[in-house]
Amino acid sequence: MSADATLATGVLVIGGSLSGAWAALSARASGAEVAIVDKGWIGTAGIVAAATGGGYFLLPDDPEQRARTIRIRHDQADGLDDLGFCEKVYEQSYRCYRRLDEWGFRAGRMGSFRGPDSMVFLRRRLQKAGVRILDHSPALELLADAAGTIVGAAGVHRKTGEAWTIRAASVILATGGNAFRSGAMGTGGSTGDGYLLAAEAGAGAVGMEFSGHYGFVAAGSSCTKGGMYHLYGQIFDEDGRKLDPEPGWAAVPAAGRAMMAGKRVYAQIDVPPGSEPAVRGMMPNFFAYFERNGVEPLNNRWPVGLVLEGTVRAAGGLAVADDGATGVAGLYAVGDLADKTRLTGAQMSGAGAAIAWCVASGEWAGASAAGFARVMGPAHATRPGAPLGGAGMRPYGAAATTTATTLERTVQAEILPLEKTLYRSADGIAASLTTLDAAWGDARQALAPGGTGRERLRAREAAALALTARWIYRAADQRTESRGLHRRSDHPHTDPAQRRNIHVSGLDRIETRPATRPRPLPSIQPELK
Structure with missing residues (x-):
């Protein structure tokens, strides 16, 4: 693109990791012209490209597996999940994984996403589908017409400094959560951009207080992937006292208390003899740090720290309807950016639930955004739109006195x-x-x-x-x-009386209001003709 380029499309997707890529493919399959932008290179950007995980799904002919999977996070959800919604999401994720298989993606088992392999594959699918890809091109602000309907976005090429504007009939935010640049692996670009864009348009969020999740890391490492701790791990303080009532994430509060008291904390990953090669193959990113430093992590004890993962693995996010609609006309949200309390309640949403939500929410939002674009018609490209960006773009004062x-x-x-x-x-x-x-x-x-x-x-x-x-x-x-x-x-x-979500919105003045139960906003998808 040349400087100050202006493009037009039916659906614009902001964010190119798993949920964004899937939303773009869904919108394209629904007949829309689609563009996708990301602050990195789509294929290696985002958390999925730095991780290995498997998403939940429901087999259509296995009642026992279905019942077990629907309730897999229920006992830890603290009363805020919705089992009917879990069933809907995991049925959809199964259909998405089947489609991946039909496309020729081979991951070894259904629902598995191994590091950049999956994202490079999806990039190729985007190219094959005719989706316009803008790498290294972060969106800085949304555009809205006089009625508040979103009509596109504006941004900049991160390397060249060239500005871009994309007029769109609908916009899908897929920018992920916010790890506050804590150093957790793969989260360098997860700075909450979508919350800011959505808030400036008038959207709000639920469950944001459920964000106190810290991931275990080997001392000196950035890998917060918790599968090994959850499956095989034990956590001890420096006195040898076992801290975890259950393996893995359940030990975080006790480990944190020990660390705040000045004690060192250690992990031990115990696996059956002879299983070491298979275990190493399950999560190669976890073992890379140990291999680089010549440390044997299996059946030994080594020091760990805790790194905040913020809203990346939290449950809350932008309040959305089932189709991703935010309540702002023309604006949708998917993946880690959107609310997941109906799947995992007040608890950590990472791994299986999050991957399933990424593809399911992307599928639904892509189709709905494409429907909105169809109703808007080609006139969307000529609608006037005002920029919504405030903080960090248009300061009130005349001189820059903060950085x-x-x-x-x-x-x-x-x-x-x-x-x-x-x-x-x-x-x-x-x-x-x-x-x-x-x-x-x-x-x-x-x-x-x-x-x-x-x-x-x-x-x-x-x-x-x-x-x-x-x-x-x-x-x-x-x-x-x-x-x-x-x-x-x-x-x-x-407190049983507080078994509800809290909605938060606003910029300069932040407003909160309780909800009796977590539920989506009414969908604003127009009736298709």
Whole structure:
């Protein structure tokens, strides 16, 4: 593209990892012209490209497997899941995996996605389907007409600095969650961009307080993939006391308390003799760090730390209908960016549930967005649209007196430490909000975008980090109990009266409201003719 290029398409997908790629393919299969943009190279960008995992699904003729899978996360969901919705998602994911098989994708077992292999395969499918791909081209803001309907997006090529504008009849956000640049593997680009874009358009989120998940990492490693800990692991403190009531993620709170008390924590992965080669093949990314450093991780004990994964493996996200509609006309959301509390309740949503949700939500949102585009017709390309970008793009003040680096570090200091997020309290929440609200005000007043593509992106990412943290803490302040990934030291027990989701929205002024039960917004998909 040349500088300041303007394109037109039916459906624009922002974000090119698993859910975005699948949404683009679904929209294209539904007859829409489709473009997809990402801040990285589509095929290696995103968390899926850095991981190996398997998604849940329901076999059509195995009642026992179906019943077991539907309820696989139910006992840990703390009353906020929806088993009927689980069934719907996992039935759809089965159909998606069958389609992958028909396309020629071979992963060894149904629902398995192994690192970049799966994403490079999907990139080729996008190319074959005629989807226009814009690599290294982050979207910086949405465009909306006078009625608030989304009519496209504008962004920049990260390397060349060339600006782009894409007019679209509908936009699907697939930018993933927010790990606050904690260093967790594969999350460098997961800065909550979609929350900011959606909030500026008027959309909101639910379940953002369920974000206190830390992943175990071998000391010096960035790999937070938890399968080995969950299947074979045990966690101990430096005194040899076993910390986990169950293998894996259940040990995070106890391990965090030990670390906050100044104790070292260790992991041990015990596997049956003779099974070592098969176990290593299950999750190669997990073992890469140990191989590089000459450490044998199996049947030995080694030190671990905890790294925040934020909303990447959390349950909450943008509030959406089953078809991904956000309640803002023409705007959809999929994957980790969208709410998953109906699948996993208040608990961690990673691995099987998240992969299934990525393909199912992408399938539904792609078809719905394509339907919206059909109704809008070719006139969508000429609709006038105003840019919605605020913080990090259009400061109120005349001079830039704050920087993206300063804002990012301020946010990280309030969200990454175990003392801040693993266990919250009213006093801690209030103190963090005071700091974050002031930093947001400074950003709105004085955070300028800079001249290069990277500088413009960095300013918007910093604003997204700040907004996400403020949404999390506002929701956490309203939930005066402990439930799932939201733990309150001043309210350590679960309150049955708070068995509901909390909706959060807004930019300068953040508003919260309770919901009696987690449920999607009414779909705004137009009637197809």
